[in-house]
Amino acid sequence: MFGYLYYMREINMKLILSLLLTVLTLLAVDINHADTKELTILKGIGVKTAQKIVDYRTKHGCFGSIEDIVKVKGIGKKTLEKNRPNLEVTKCEVK
Helix, strand or coil: CHHHHHHHHHHHHHHHHHHHHHHHHCEEEEEEEECCCHHCCCCCHHHHHHHHHHHHHHHHHCCHHHHHHHCCCCCHHHHHHHHHHHHCCCCCCCC
16 A cells, blocks of 8 residues: 555656646746746756856847847857757846
């Protein structure tokens, strides 16, 4: 009986994790407002690259389009294309 309950718990945990990952990949990340933690959800973007995005945005202002993200050192066209469905750019005010 305990073996069965443990097995069902494991299946439920795997299902929950799978659903969570699916939801995260469906969410769009606004590159004009996302913090480093949100940016690391993107494929191929680690903490250092996420910080470069935030630093670039702070120095140069808002991104005008999704394509502008390739202006950040360390982000190329391949990274852009892998993440394009999950990226968005909304208006922001320069501080």
